[in-house]
Amino acid sequence: MKIDTLFIDKTIPLDMELNYLISQINAEPQWVDDSKTVYDFINKADDPVLKAKSTLYVTKNKGAVVKECPGTSYYTCCDYTILHTGTFCTMDCSYCILQAYFHPPVLQYFAGLETLDHALEKTFSQNKIFRIGTGEYTDSLIWEKVSLVPKFLVEKFARQNNCLLELKTxxxxxxxLLPLDHNGKTVLAWSLNTPDIISSEEKGTASLKARFEAARQAESKGYRLAFHFDPLVIYPGCEIEYKKVIQQIFEYVSSQSIVWISIGTFRFMPKLKQLIETRFKQSTICYGEFILGLDNKMRYFKPLRIKLYKEIISCIKEYAPDLLVYFCMEDEEVWEKCMGFFPAKEGELGHMLDKSAVSHCDLNYNLL
Known part of the structure; x- marks a missing residue:
């Protein structure tokens, strides 16, 4: 994490958490009364999105700390629960929806371990399984080098029996995280893509090999793993390249350590196209055969999605027939043609994932 400018809300107490963060960032803190100073600083840059990636704003979370994934009624959702610890990211992926989601984008760190603790205790006290992740509005582990939160969360989740923590990166x-007693309650998850896409569209991210080596390290310490192929990008020869990535998964780690693999093709709000064209002039990622989906996002023409999905799923099943593979935001036809079934009942996909979480992560079987 390369932070050039550090803004801190004046109302944040200078406690152990904040002192640690300041000590890890090589930037002089600037204490501000409100977010306007931060927004103005970012907006005056020639490229506000890029400026925001090196500008950190430490503030309070003024909304819900734990909330349901927004999803959409038109495509099947996995009933994920979001732990809201911050926003935006220091890496610079061309396809990142966060560029267009926030106005302007601000790299925010929500201080307050007590706030997190209180919200999680309420969740832990409920009589159901929760799959909880911090990677909806940020990358879960960009904070690991500067914050106490990742360590706090792993240790917090280790002491309960109905919630799984997924840290996606x-x-x-x-x-x-490697030395911690995680008690089987944390899944370390990696977003994967082909080396071509990583080098051309995922600026500032770890190489594919480095991600796999980290996954192997995590497995050696007893962590369960997950992998996410999202977004799959369609380009000439992509099927062969994605199959090579799948092959490498099972060369590096055991299928028994993998809780699930999700897949989803590139989709984007129409206004993201202009941002990609402006910020990533060499990128051709938004020039495929796209149509406007029911959720008002541009999606690959459905037969193209289905063709790639079938190849991906078949390849995964060759290595791990019983591994849970699921779609992120796809419809009934895609499920039926690619998986041979559709989780039609409300909450059915979520229940499938809950069962996998329980069987892999030492959660309470009686809550299913």
């Missing part, structure tokens, strides 16, 4: 920032 494109980094290899796991050093502080």
């Amino acid at each position: 494109k980094t290899v920032n796991i050093d502080s």
Whole structure:
């Protein structure tokens, strides 16, 4: 994490958490009354998105700390629960929806371990399984080198029996997590893509080999793993390249350590296209055969999605027939043609994932 400018909300107490963060960032803190100073600083840059990636704003979370994934009613959702610890990212992927989601994008760190603790205790006290992740609005582990939060979360989740923590990343920032007693309650997850896409579209991320080596390290310490092929990008020869990535998964780690693999093709809000064209002039990622989906996002023409999905799923099943593979935000036709079934009932996909979480992560079987 390369931070050039550090803004801190004046209302944040200078406690152990904040002192640690300041000590890890090589930037003089600037204490501000409100977010306007931060927004103005970012917006005056020629490339506000790029500026935001090196500008950190430490503030309070003024909304819900734990909330349901937004999903959409038109495509099947996995009933994920979001732990809201921050926003935006220091890496610079051309396809990243966060560029267009926030106005302007601000790299925010929500201080307050007590706030997190209180929200999680309420969740832990409920009589159901929760799959909880911090990677919806940020990369879960960009904070590992500067914050106490990842370590706090792993240790917090280790002491309960109904919630799984998934930390999803494109980094290899796991050093502080490896020695921890995670008690089987944390899944370390990596977003994967082909080397071509990583080098051309995922600026500042770890290489594919480095991600796999980190996954192997995590497995050696007893962590369960997950992998996410999202977004799959369609380009000439992509099927062969994605199959090579799948082959490498099972060369590096055991299928028994993998809780699930998700797959989803590149989709984007129409306004993201202009941002990609402006910020990533060499990128051709938004020039495929796209149509407007029911969720008002541009999606690959459905037969193209289905063709690639079938290849991916078949390849995974060759190595691990019983491994849970699921779609992120796809419809009934895609499920039926690619998987041979559709989780039609409300919450059915979520229940499938809960069962996998329980069987891999020492959660309470009686809650299913």
